[in-house]
Amino acid sequence: MASIGLFVSVREIGVEPEIESRACDGEAPEGIQFEHIERVDRSLRDGHRLVSVEEEEAYRQGLQRLAAIGSGKKGSRQPRHVLEVRGNDTRVPPALAAGSATAAAMKLCRWLEALRIGRPKEFQWLLDKWIFRSERERGRMTLADDAEIERAGRLCDSARVQVEVRRSTVALRDRGCKTKP
Secondary structure (H helix, E strand, O other): OEEEEEEEEEEEOOOOOOOOOOOOOOOOOOOOOHHHHHHHHHHHHHOOOOOOHHHHHHHHHHHHHHHOOEOOOOOOOOEOOOOEEEOOOEEEOOOOOOOHHHHHHHHHHHHHHHHHHHOHHHHHHHHHHHHHHEOOOOOOEEEOOHHHHHHHHOOOOOOOEEEEEEEEEOOHHHHOOOOOO
16 A cells, blocks of 8 residues: 655755855844754764753753654654764764755755744644654655645745655555554
């Protein structure tokens, strides 16, 4: 049996805008900014404090909560989100490769921020899908029915960004179904 998977593949069409940091030193950033996420990542990964102690601790706790979410597979103790352990039990996501992966992350951050501001309910739906219903290895999100497929297709309301929804084969055991009668 096949299910529909949501692959969030953000492709910006046209000229890419310049990326500029909107936060000043000592000022808490608002929204999803790649540069700020990168500073937090470096603070957690390398121990070089580039953000406030309080903010670093908030991210550390959030990543701990994310790491505690189970895969959803019956009897499995595997976490849904693969996070590396650094230092004294600090969790961090896998590092981005240089080049195209970083450029893709910047585009994704811009798109997520626009979605968060312009359509907060859709943003929260997508975030919940990723946090609780994504595949462990690839991050694909299973869509339950035609209504979710349509909703995912409407995530993009701009001529500059495309969001793809593709059919993928998902094993019954990965969907939580019994494989034997």
